[in-house]
Amino acid sequence: MTVVTTYPNLTREPVDGDAMTTATESAPRAPLSLVKEQPQPIEGAVVEHQGEALRPTLIESGTELTIRAREHVAENRLYVGWTVRGYRNLVSQWLEARRDDHPQMILSAKAELKAAAGDTDAESSARKLLEARREAYKLHKRWHWIKTGAWGAATTTGVTTAVVVGGGWVDVLLSLGAYAVGAWHGRPGAGELLADKTSGLIVLEAGAEDPFPIADANTRDEAAECVRRALVSEGINVASVEAGRRYAWGWEVTVRLKKGTPADLIAKAPELETPLDLPTDGLLCQPMRQKRAQVVLRLVEGDPFEDMPALPVRKPNSLAMRDKALIAKRMDGQPTSLSFLGVHFVAIASSGGGKSVTLRTIGDVLTACEDVVVVDLDPGGNGLEPLAAAVGVRVVGADQMHVIEAVLEKLLKIAKARKTLVGKLGMGDNWIPSPRYPAIVALIDEYPQLSQHAKALVVAILRVGRGARVQIGLAAQEATKDAIGAAIADSIALKIVGPSRHQDIVQVFGAGAGANGWRPDRLHPAQGEDPADAGKVYIMGGGSTDPLIHKVIPASPEEGKQRADERAAAGRPWFDEESLAAADVSFDDLDEVRPHVRLPEVVELARAAFTAADDPQRMTTEELYEYVASAAPESWGPREDEEAEAARRRYLKELRDTAAVIAPTVDMKTKQWAGGRGYYLSTITELAGEEAPESG
Structure with a gap:
């Protein structure tokens, strides 16, 4: 029986500036890539069963068995009643198959026609449905009679031939067979089993105000x-x-x-x-x-991204940094195109969320630009491996942290030097990328695995690099304060967040973003062979202001490698000589950089605080501790039931105690000046065993 669910009170309505393109004269340069035991059975012929002694059937005497069999036959009257009931059940089966569900379907169509009274379009549709179901019932009955006739003719022919040719014994056997078939189909319980054609599904009728799917x-x-x-x-x-x-x-x-x-x-x-x-x-x-x-x-109700476009073909040097390039598709079908000119960005996604795919797609855009040098830094993986041939400088691996730090130091110097060059080169207020004077974009995967010094350098570049077109693209699996500090979140304009945790929303998108619909925590990373929501992201910035889901268009590793080889063969831009000279840096000496002894954490954090602030002449202890608490909250942030001031004093005491051990000659008394009290840069650099740089 089919139960039809109706929803009352529903009516039916019909649905209604150019980049500079001066070609470089120098030859293409190769990229730098540096159970208990079972109880024993009860023995004996008598087994206790509910307080009554019973004997197993196997030891009953032959006389007893004969008596029981005779009583059973007499009781059932030689199964005549079973046989009659069996053939009655077979006739019921035939009639049920003839009807099938068609009468109920016709009644449902009539109900829809009645409910559509007054609505011309709906009434016409319901009438057509009723006529179609009546015609289907007629066709079903016709074919049922044809099949019945065919089986009946074949059976009659076979039985008649056997009776005529076989003689009396065949007649007896056929009669016994027909008798047995009827008895089998009429045995107790068989009728109920044969008659049960229900689905086992019960659907409650919807009330006047009940929700419906x-x-x-x-x-x-x-x-x-x-x-x-x-x-x-x-x-x-x-x-x-x-x-x-x-x-x-x-x-x-x-x-x-x-x-x-x-x-x-x-x-x-x-x-x-x-x-x-x-x-x-x-x-x-x-x-x-x-x-x-x-x-x-x-x-x-379904996947908005079933029909994803292919990654566009981007020929070597076919884009400029200011161009908008397709990187994703939005759930409403609109393309997601972004320009990376003067834009720092961050990509956050849990493991299996598609973070590396996002970086690779963005890297495909940047390595197709004629005016961008791409720097690939990854302390915890393989970075942009498929695009390696088109990358300018590439340093990967945790054992290469000292080289990563050296690269970031050079990029910071270039960013500062370009402030003085923009006027001399007639670029106005901001650096104008071109093949001759390219922008620099450092893509840093697994950012939380950077050293404190490297993180401080990144923060410094974020603060001074936008106008100089020395830009940072960060990627991480989470956005806790010690992973992506507040200084970073405040400095980044383009934020791309895939499947992640609820606390990441506030850290990246800001307080109140979740209540405004930005919910990447409701996306799910890939699990095993199930891709789930991998590659789906929320994008804030770059012209995207609404909390709509986007899906990044992936580039396979094979496709990425092919594109990178083509771009390398066509020639990629390199750092301009003017910027290198003004910053007094070179990238040809990276193989000469040697690992250095790591400082105690308290000292490294103090030095990092100055670096992140662009090495000011002095910092108050409040300013110093603000960075330390943000960079290492688990170690030096306020503990449970501890005031921030008490946590600050705890850190400063540890700093002084450590200094007394590693550099007892350094005066670690704080100094007073108008408006504050703290440390001078020269004191901290002396403690760190380095020369004080020029004040920022």
Whole structure:
């Protein structure tokens, strides 16, 4: 029996500046890449069973068995009743197969026709459905009679031939066979088994205001009513619901709240997925910035990214840094194109979230630019391995930390030197990338694995490098304070976050972002062979202002290598001589850099604080500790029930005690000056065993 679910009160409506391109004269330069035991059975012929002694059937006498068999036959009257019931069951089966589900389907169509009274389009559709189901029933009955006739003719022919040719014994055997078939189909319980054609599924009729699945909505009015009922069932006070565009993956619906806040609705999103019958994390909510009472709901029933475009073919030196390049597809079908001119960026995604794929896609864009030198730094992996041939400088591996630090030091010097060069070269306020004077982009994967000194250098570059077009692209698996400090989050304009943790939202997107619909924590990283949401990201910046899901267009390692080889053969830009000379640096001596003895953490953090601040002449202890607590919160941030001031004093005491051991001649008393008290740069550099650089 089929149970039809109806939804009352639903009506049906029809759905309604140029880059400089001076060619370099020098030859293409090769990139630098440096159980208990079982109880024994009870023996004997008598077994206790519910207090009564019973003897097993095997030791019953022959007389007893004969008596029992005779009683059984007499009781069942030679199974005549079984045989009659069996053939009656077979006739019922034949009739049931003749009807099948067609009568019920016709009744359902009649119900729809009755419900559509007054709606011309719906009534016409229901009438056509009724006629189609009647014709299907006629055709089914016709074929049922044809099959019955064919089987009947074959059986009759066979039996008649056997009776005529075989003689009396065949007649007896056929009669006994027919008798046995009937008895078998009429045995106790067989009728019930044969007659049970139900599905085992029970669906309750929906009440006048009960929610129903969004998949049952065919028109905009039905979709709006579906969402309204779901919201009311969860206690959301709704003023109006308007269904907008329907996509291949689901519906977009705008809700206006009568009272309350969008955050109340967003907090209810997981509960709303049940009455709407959506997949887990299939309800996305976006409050409208212009109207606080309005929230856009996206009901995702399927995958918005089933039809992904291919990664565009980018020929060598076919792009300029200012050009917008396709890197992803947005869930509403729009392309995601970004320009990286003067933009620092960060990519956050859990393991299996597609972070490395995102970096590789961005690297494909940058290595196709005629005016960009790409620097690949990765202390924990293989970096941009497929694109290695088109990378300018490449340093990977945890044992190469000293070289990574050296590269970052050189990039910082170049960024500072270019401040004086922009005027001399007539570029105005900011460096203008060209093949002759290329921009520099350092892509740093596994950023949390950098040393404290390297992290401080990155922070310094972020602060001074944008105008000089010495840019940073960071990637990490999480965005905790010790991984991506507040200074970094404040300095980065383009933020790309894939499957991640809830706390990463605040650290990267800012306080309140989750309540405004930025929820990458509801994306799921790949698990085994299941890709889940790997490669799906939220993008803030670069022209993207709405919390919509994007999916990065991947570049396979093989494809990346082929492209990189072509670009290397065509020639890639190199650091301009003017910048190298003004910064007094060279990248030809990286193989000469030797590892150095690491400083105690307290000292390294103090030195890193000055480096991150661009080596000012002095820093107050408050400024110094602010960086330390952000860079190493687990070690030096306030402990449970500890005030920040007490934590600061604890750190400073440890700094002095350590200095007394490693450099007892260094005066670690704090100095007083107008407006503050702290340490001079010269004191900290002496403690670190290096010469003080020129003040920033």
